Amino acid sequence: MAIAELQVYAVEAADVTGGVCVVRCVGGVARAGQVYAAGELRLGLRRIERYGRAVEFFDAGHTAKVHLTGPVVALLARGQVLTYVPPGGHGLAEVEAWLATGPPLLEEPHPGPLRAMATVRMQDEALPDGMRLRWGRVALAALARSGRPEEQPYVRSYLLRCFGPGAEGDPDRDPAALCREVLAGIGMTPEEAAARARVWRELPRPAIQRLRRAKNLIPCMAPARPHLAATDPLALAADAWAAVRPGLP
Template sequence: MPIAELQVYRVEEADVTGGLCLVRCVGGTARSGQVYAAGQSRVWLRGIERHGRAVDAFGAGHTARVRLAGPVVALLSRGQVLTSVPPDGHGLAELEAWLATGPPLADEPLPRTLRSLAIGGMQDERLPEGVRLRWGRVALAAAYRCAAAEGASGLVRGIELAFVRAYLLREFGPGPGGDPAAVCREALALIDLTPAEAAARARVWRELPRERIVHLRRIRHLVRWTGAARPYLAPGDPLALALDAWSRVGRELP
């Protein structure tokens, strides 16, 4: 797909948060949510209006009024060309600054793309430890954004968070990699069954409705990833005992 490019005709209004511009698309297709490079800065395309109507996109050769977010909008000049940033073209520092603003879920990179970028950076052993940990924090933020965008349950979100937290604990240990007790406590709080109840359902899982089978599988995945915290819990710790009980049951879940 061609990279979208917008040429600025004029900035009609602007403040420190962004503004409204009249632009012409000179390449590709411009869509709401895209990120554009303006020199070394970034702007976000938050809305498009053509012929008095809001639209999701417009193509090369057409003009539109666009709502752009970012303080640099006030500095855009006539004739300046903004180039869309591809999904893998976002740097770590840019993503951290972007996430700090609490951006709309429709902004690029979209939640699943953001998660893929972050997991890749977190697992890249060529990078310094500190950089990988920063990517891990972005991956955690991406898990929350994925859940919000997809309307996922707390349990589904918890599985995604547990996957990232388990990796960070295994690779970097307690402290830099997280708090094992907090990881365990938060995960176990998401389970709405006791180990005994789950074990009873596991014995007859083939007879259960599909949604209950899926629920048991999600519990198994959550317990599996949370197990990375177990070696760091003290013997006799109630959290350790609870996790041990769930680990035994987890082997029986579908």
């Protein structure tokens, strides 16, 4: 099957987020949701319009008005050819660009595999620290996109443990923010957890699962604890939960 290619006729509108172009398909089949290359840069094909209505695809020899994502749209020139990038042909920068936009593109990795890939790269000590941090942020974004933000504290805890606190305003390596996130995820006091743990075999399954989730989350605060003042209420809460944890099921 021929690789899809789009030749630019005109750029009708463009800003830092993307724009609208009139293009002709000069090869293959262009589909909404695909990703195209303009040199080393990438554009997302969000929407296709023909004769005033949205369509899912158009093929070689036909023209259409297309809505593209990416600031490079403003730099496109008449006659320039955009080439389809197949799945798996994307790097860190492209993944970051996708995750900064709204609905996923069809050619994005599924959030689950993307999270798994990003977690592995985040932990790869052969990579530069800056790149590992970027992959950590990709893992966080993939969790948010897949509707699993409750798993984000584990990633933030790893980033804080390996790389220390970030600059002021960096939520991904903020010790206080991490503790607040963990405490919100636990959703009960250490005293309540200790009381329930003493009779946990008599509790309904959801209550037991909640205690086990608390037990799993508590260690996420450990990398943050050294960066908190001894009298900080968050430090006191972290210490209280650390003391309770051994008794949880």
